[in-house]
Amino acid sequence: MKKHPPSLSIVHARDLRRNPTEAEKAMWVLLKKHFPEERFRRQVPIRHYIGDFTSHRLRTMIEIDGDRHSAESDATRTRTIDAEGYSVVRFWNNDVLENPEGCMTRLGQLLS
Secondary structure, three states: OOOOOOHHHHHHHHHHHHOOOHHHHHHHHHHHHHOHHHOOEEEEEEOOEEEEEEEOOOOEEEEEEOOOOOHHHHHHHHHHHHHOOOEEEEEEHHHHHHOHHHHHHHHHHHHO
């Protein structure tokens, strides 16, 4: 049975789609160029979390992390998303902006 996210998550996800960060804008362009067949979507609610980019086809969520993220603070989030059957891939904002091709190479390796 499909679990529906809370309506507040949907409202928040829509706001995030309308106001992406520079790193999210850059990643969106890269995903559309390098992985168009994987059908990534932006700001997708899964349970009560919102993933920056999600491919339901690949069961993969990509997170673009800034300075307020850390492995410790995101551990519960990652476990919850993993429990839903999705793998989580994380990139730092500065990696996406300064080394976009390296990010796509790494992502390609993880997805193959």
